[in-house]
Amino acid sequence: MRLRFAPSPTGTLHIGGARTALYNWLVARHSGGTLVLRIEDTDRERSTPENVEQILDALRWLELDWDEGPIMQTSAEARHRAVIGELLASGHAYRSNATGDDVKAFKALHGDERGFRGEDEGEGAVRLRVPDAGETVVHDLIRGDTTFAHTHLDDPVIARADGTPLYNLAVAIDDLDAGITHVVRGADHVSNTPKQLLVLQALGAPQPVYAHLPLLHGPDGKKLSKRHGAASVQELRDAGYLPAAVRNYIALLGWGDTDDETLISTEQLVQRFDVTRVSKNPAQFDEVKLRWMNGRYLRELSSEDLTATLEEYTGRSGLGPSVEISREKVQTLADFWPLAGFIHDGPADDPQAREQWLDDDGLAALAEVRVALAAVEPWAADGLEAALRGVVAVREVKPKAVFQPVRVAIAGTTISPGIWETLDVLGRDESLQRIDAAIAAG
RNA sequence: GCCGCCAUCGUCCAGGGGACUAGGACGCCGCCCUCUCACGGCGGAAACGGGGGUUCGAAUCCCCCUGGCGGUACCA
Numbered sequence A: 001m002r003l004r005f006a007p008s009p010t011g012t013l014h015i016g017g018a019r020t021a022l023y024n025w026l027v028a029r030h031s032g033g034t035l036v037l038r039i040e041d042t043d044r045e046r047s048t049p050e051n052v053e054q055i056l057d058a059l060r061w062l063e064l065d066w067d068e069g070p071i072m073q074t075s076a077e078a079r080h081r082a083v084i085g086e087l088l089a090s091g092h093a094y095r096s097n098a099t100g101d102d103v104k105a106f107k108a109l110h111g112d113e114r115g116f117r118g119e120d121e122g123e124g125a126v127r128l129r130v131p132d133a134g135e136t137v138v139h140d141l142i143r144g145d146t147t148f149a150h151t152h153l154d155d156p157v158i159a160r161a162d163g164t165p166l167y168n169l170a171v172a173i174d175d176l177d178a179g180i181t182h183v184v185r186g187a188d189h190v191s192n193t194p195k196q197l198l199v200l201q202a203l204g205a206p207q208p209v210y211a212h213l214p215l216l217h218g219p220d221g222k223k224l225s226k227r228h229g230a231a232s233v234q235e236l237r238d239a240g241y242l243p244a245a246v247r248n249y250i251a252l253l254g255w256g257d258t259d260d261e262t263l264i265s266t267e268q269l270v271q272r273f274d275v276t277r278v279s280k281n282p283a284q285f286d287e288v289k290l291r292w293m294n295g296r297y298l299r300e301l302s303s304e305d306l307t308a309t310l311e312e313y314t315g316r317s318g319l320g321p322s323v324e325i326s327r328e329k330v331q332t333l334a335d336f337w338p339l340a341g342f343i344h345d346g347p348a349d350d351p352q353a354r355e356q357w358l359d360d361d362g363l364a365a366l367a368e369v370r371v372a373l374a375a376v377e378p379w380a381a382d383g384l385e386a387a388l389r390g391v392v393a394v395r396e397v398k399p400k401a402v403f404q405p406v407r408v409a410i411a412g413t414t415i416s417p418g419i420w421e422t423l424d425v426l427g428r429d430e431s432l433q434r435i436d437a438a439i440a441a442g
Numbered sequence B: 001g002c003c004g005c006c007a008u009c010g011u012c013c014a015g016g017g018g019a020c021u022a023g024g025a026c027g028c029c030g031c032c033c034u035c036u037c038a039c040g041g042c043g044g045a046a047a048c049g050g051g052g053g054u055u056c057g058a059a060u061c062c063c064c065c066u067g068g069c070g071g072u073a074c075c076a
Helices: A015-031 A049-061 A073-089 A100-110 A167-177 A193-203 A233-238 A243-251 A266-272 A287-300 A303-314 A320-324 A333-345 A351-357 A360-374 A381-395 A399-411 A419-426 A428-441
Strands: A002-005 A034-039 A068-072 A093-096 A125-128 A135-140 A144-149 A157-159 A182-186 A209-213
Touching: A002 A015, A002 A182, A015 A034, A015 A182, A015 A209, A015 A233, A015 A243, A015 A266, A034 A049, A049 A068, A049 A233, A073 A093, A073 A125, A073 A157, A073 A167, A073 A193, A125 A193, A135 A193, A135 A209, A157 A167, A167 A193, A243 A266, A243 A287, A303 A320, A303 A333, A320 A333, A320 A419, A333 A419, A351 A399, A360 A381, A360 A399, A360 A428, A381 A399, A381 A419, A399 A419, A399 A428, A419 A428
Parallel strands: A002 A034, A034 A068, A182 A209
Antiparallel strands: A093 A125, A125 A157, A135 A144
């Protein structure tokens, strides 16, 4: 079994493309097949080394490897031209100057459901001759058989007038040459498939097995785009998602096991994935669910691993203690710094929080806290909690009336990790200093 | 327009003639926990697009309609 993944070289690996890559990868790993990576484009302008490298980068981040490639499709143009010549010589194709308008005119004359048939003019674009009778049926692992009557098919253009190959010719030939046995790709290609099959048939070549994946849409049912938040794996990476969580989530977009489980390790995915069970319905990408899932994966990481991941993500070091007290509160890597950055960079500036909690009552409470804290020995969460609760008891107020002013004093905002854990991490000197500063500012 | 595909909670997935009072997950709502934000726990609302068939029986099979999507390029 040989599969291929052929992303377009636009420099962005869209989520749909990522899922296609994942599914190919899962099938290959599950069956011990070979996965070939091909950068698919007949347009040299777009296939820049930078763009290709970005695609590869995204694939590597997802931790999807390949067995052969990457191969640039554009490098095979000579072969494509040879095939075109062959098709022309055998009468399976012809040259014609017919334009899109000519095709429309033909249909107006012969009826809308009648496919375009051109004349051999000896020059112009190369069109494949579709047989007048019969039909081409696409056998699909996911969708079953789809029949296309030849009478409905237009003679497709397979090469430009200058002889450069077009997509439907190029993919067919490239897959053939690469010995691809299984083509797993997006459902937007089903209508193209009969054209590719006709090329193969004209060449007397064997056809691969197809599996067309349902399309992916954004939350509004429209095409997935930046407007929906992250739309590419590069954006997902920047947004602080874990590759394992992304793999898990994306695998479930269009596929579900007989079980009702939703948290499935990649190892399990490889073991259980069955392309024939892939859904035929288009799916919507829902970042909210991905966030939830990412949080679950984040919490499964050991503190050491989480710290290392977070240090790489933020570019900071010495994050261990603050990560430890924040891990229950973040869903993505990006959530960490806004929550706990104040521990390292000093209190945040949130005037509203100060105004609300550092009023006369708050300041009075803070002053008592300052005294109580100074006596704590040793400086550890347990003793810190006891001291703070002591102040609450003496002042006979709600805990919040004491804790929030302290929080605002040390964090600058009303949201932070647990208050005594934070004081613990901050240390005696820094904590008292921040409280003093808050009292002085008030 | 034409060709083709698809149709279960708001979303993702399960159920593929009787086990369905349609199941799970995210989200939402309520309660509990609670120093904020979260985590966690418990409970709840929430779907078979419509109409015809077939059948003793249809979410499940067939047809029509509707809706969505894709293709219809000298794009990929």
